[in-house]
Amino acid sequence: xxxxxxxxxxxxxxxxxxxxxxxxxxxxxxxxxxxxxxxxxxxxxxxxxxxxxxxxxxxxxxxxxxxxxxxxxxxxxxxxxxxxxxxxxxxxxxxxxxxxxxxxxxxxxxxxxxxxxxxxxxxxxxxxxxxxxxxxxxxxxxxxxxxxxxxxxxxxxxxxxxxxxxxxxxxxxxxxxxxxxxxxxxxxxxxxxxxxxxxxxxxxxxxxxxxxxxxxxxxxxxxxxxxxxxxxxxxxxxxxxxxxxxxxxxxxxxxxxxxxxxxxxxxxxxxxxxxxxxxxxxxxx
Ligand code: SAM
Numbered sequence: 156x157x158x159x160x161x162x163x164x165x166x167x168x169x170x171x172x173x174x175x176x177x178x179x180x181x182x183x184x185x186x187x188x189x190x191x192x193x194x195x196x197x198x199x200x201x202x203x204x205x206x207x208x209x210x211x212x213x214x215x216x217x218x219x220x221x222x223x224x225x226x227x228x229x230x231x232x233x234x235x236x237x238x239x240x241x242x243x244x245x246x247x248x249x250x251x252x253x254x255x256x257x258x259x260x261x262x263x264x265x266x267x268x269x270x271x272x273x274x275x276x277x278x279x280x281x282x283x284x285x286x287x288x289x290x291x292x293x294x295x296x297x298x299x300x301x302x303x304x305x306x307x308x309x310x311x312x313x314x315x316x317x318x319x320x321x322x323x324x325x326x327x328x329x330x331x332x333x334x335x336x337x338x339x340x341x342x343x344x345x346x347x348x349x350x351x352x353x354x355x356x357x358x359x360x361x362x363x364x365x366x367x368x369x370x371x372x373x374x375x376x377x378x379x380x381x382x383x384x385x386x387x388x389x390x391x392x393x394x395x396x397x398x399x400x401x402x403x404x405x406x407x408x409x410x411x412x413x414x415x416x417x418x419x420x421x422x423x424x425x426x427x428x429x430x431x432x433x434x435x436x437x438x439x440x
Contacts, residue, residue, distance in 0.1 A: 160175070160176050161173050161174070161175055161176070162174060162175075162176050162193065164203070164206065164207060164208050164383075165206035165207065166206075166207045166208075166316065166353075167353055167384075170353075170383075170384075172208070172381075172383045174195045174197060174198060174201070175195060175196055175197070176193045176194065176195055177194050177195065177196055178193065178194035179191070179193055179194075180192045180193060180194055180200065180275055181271055181274075181275060183267060183271075185265050185267040185268075186265070187264055187265045187319070187320045188204045188205050188265060188315075188319055188320060189203075189204065189205050189206070190202070190203075190204055190265075190267055190268060190271060191203040191204075191206075192271060192275045192276075195211075197213070198211035198212065198213045198214065198381065199211060199212030199213045200212045200275055200276060202243060202268075202271075202272065202275075202276065204268070204315055204319075205315075205318075205319055207315070207316060208381055208382075209243065209315065210243045210245065210276070210279070210381070211381050212276065212278065213380075214379055214380050214381050215243075215245050215279060216417075216418045216419055217377055217378070217379050217418075217419045218245070218377070218379050218381075218382075218387070219245035219246055219248070219249045219279075220249060220417050220418065220419045220420040221375075221377040221389065221419065221420060221424075221428065222246055222249075222311055222313060222345060222347070222389060223246055223249035223250050223253075223311065224249065224410075224417065224420040224425070225345065225375060225389070225391075225420070225425055225428065226309045226311065226343040226344075226345045226391075227250065227253050227256070227309055228406050228409045228410055228413075228422075228425060229343060229398045229399070229401060229406070229425075230308055230309055230341075230342070230343055230398065231341075232255065232308070233253065233255065233256055233308040233309045234255065234256060234257045234258070234308055235256070235257065235258045235259075235260075235305075235306065235307045235308050235309075235339070236250050236256055236258070236259045236260075236307055236308065236309045236310070236311065237259075237260050237261075237262070237305075237307040237309070237310045237311070237337055238250065238259065238260070238261040238262070238310075238311050238312075238313060239261075239262050239263075239296035239299070239300075239310070239311070239312040239313070239314060239324060240262075240263060240264070240296060240312060240313040240314040240315070240321070240324070240347075241261055241263060241311070241313035242263040242265060242268030242269045242272060243268065243272040243276055243279045243280070244269070244272055244273065244276070244279040244280025244281075244283055244284060245279045245280070245313075246261075246311055246313045247259060247261055247280060247283040247284065247286075247289060248279065248280055248281050248283045250311070251283050251286050251288060251289065252413075252415045253413065254413075254414070256288065257288060258288055258290070259288055259289045259290065260289075260290045260291075260292060260305070260307070261289065261290070261291050261292065262292045262294050262295075262296045262299045263291070263292075263293060264293070264294065264295050264296065264320050265293075265320070266293045269284065269291070269293075295320070295323070296312070296314070296323070296324055296329070297323040297324060297326070297328070297329045297332075300329060300332040300333045300336055300337050301328075301332045301336070302336075303332070303336040303337040304336075305337065306337065306338065306339040306342075307337055307338060307339060307342060308339050308341075308342050308343075309342060309343050309344075309345075310333060310337060310338055310342065310343075310344040310345075311344075311345055311346070312324055312333075312344070312345070312346035312347060313347055314346070314347055316349060316354075316357075317349075317357060324346070325357070325360065325361065325364075326364075327364045327367075330364050330365055330368055330392075331368060334368050334369070334392075340394075341393070341394065341395045342393065343391070343392070343393040343395075343398060344390070344391075344392045344393070345389050345390060345391055345392075346361070346389065346390040347387075347389060347390075348361050348374060348387075348388040348389055348390045349382075349387070349388060350382050350383070350384040350385060350386065350387050350388070351374075351376075351385075351386065351388050351434070351435045351438055352384040352385045352386070352434070353383070353384035355438050358374065358388055358435065358438045358439070359438050359439070359440060361390050362374075362438070362439045362440070365390060365392045368392065369392040369393060369394055370393070370394045370395075370396055371391070371392065371393050371394070371395070371396040371398070371399055372390075372391070372392045373390075373391050373392075373399065373429065373431075373439075374388045374389060374390055374391060374431060374435065374439070375388070375389050375391055375428040375429045376388050376389070376428055376431065376435070377389070377419075377428060386432075386435070388435065391429075399429055401426070402426065403422040403423050403425070403426045404422075406422040406425050406426065407422035410422050
């Protein structure tokens with residue numbers, strides 16, 4: 156394809172973002188979804204699954220840093236981490252920056268996403284898939300948690316939206332198996348939970364489902380330009396209610412000892428991200 160074309164994303168009925176595509180780099184119908192990687196002048200390379208934007212080179216750091224560093228700096232001593240989804244490698248990259256993490260298992264349903272992102276988004280994984288602390292499992296996350304015999308201090312669900320293969324990762328059964336079979340005592344689970352302004356029901360459903368399982372079920376937010384409609388929400392659930400109440404000074408003490416730089420995340424942003432505007436609080440019912 157040599158001429159420029161404009162592509163519109165298809166997640167919402169009647170409202171969309173569109174971007175100029177200068178080159179179609181890759182497309183394939185995998186066993187699970189339609190995978191496309193395109194070159195754009197503004198956001199750099201963009202990956203779409205079933206027509207929905209998943210990640211871009213330009214703003215991925217906001218999403219990946221917030222999904223990883225909020226739970227990993229909130230937890231007093233995370234040693235074992237489980238990632239569900241996350242095939243572009245950005246979550247794994249950020250988790251492995253924490254030197255106190257001894258082991259990471261990543262369960263991704265679609266091996267093609269990992270393979271193609273290694274090739275077309277090398278800065279997402281930055282070699283993380285070759286790290287000896289990482290164990291990659293190609294499987295459905297729901298099936299994995301149903302038979303899991305391992306315990307993890309932090310679980311991060313970086314899934315697609317609750318349509319297609321990602322739908323099962325938003326169900327009560329998945330949340331229950333995840334907690335009962337996989338989460339260590341005092342552990343934290345976080346999950347991609349959509350843009351509340353656009354996907355309000357998703358937030359209400361998750362709140363009700365997690366609220367039945369955990370002493371503390373809430374959300375934290377971040378603005379990611381790619382995920383249109385304002386704040387994106389991340390589900391937060393743990394039985395240790397003190398973890399969400401930590402001050403910026405307490406978080407900063409851990410950040411200072413970590414020995415790496417971030418572009419979006421810091422201790423003040425960490426604490427502030429739990430402050431929810433009323434239109435989001437009102438969806439927590
Ligand atoms: N950041 C994106 C967003 O906000 O929508 C999502 C990133 S993308 C890496 C999500 C990944 O979840 C994809 O690689 C997809 O293959 C994977 N996935 C979807 N359903 C899954 C399932 N049931 N089990 C494991 N991985 C799944």
